[in-house]
Amino acid sequence: MRSSDFCSDRKPLRIPTPRAAPRQASVFNETLQKLGIADAMKPKIKLAQVGLTFISKIITEPGVEVVGPLPRDISTPTVLIGYVSAHTQEPDAAQALLRYLSSAEAAAVYKQCGMEPGR
16 A cells, blocks of 8 residues: 555544553654655544554454554664663562563563564
8 A cells, every 4th residue: 555545545544642642643653754644644633444553552452453564664663672770689580580571482472462572
C-alpha cells in the first residue's frame, strides 16, 4: 500500500492520544512526518476503523486483526535496555535477572507477546 492510499481512502484513522499513550502518539506522528503525509492525514484522525499501536498491546485483543509491523525506515522501533545500577544493593541478583532477560528462553516469551528480542 502506498502512503498516498492512506490519504485518499475515506476511512477515518485512529491513533493513540498523547495523553493516553505519549510514546505511541509521538512515534506515529514521526512516522506521518517521514512519509510526508502528516498534513493530509489531519482530517482523517478522528474515529476508529483502523488503528496503529504496538503489536504487543493488541496481539491478544479479541476481534483485532494484526496486519503487521511498519517498516523500520518509517517507524522508529522502541528499544528497551537493561542495566545494573551502581547503587544496587544486590548486584548478583540484578546480573542474574539481566542474563535471564537476554536468554533464549525469555526471547521465546517476547516473541509470543509480539515483541522482537534484542539478542
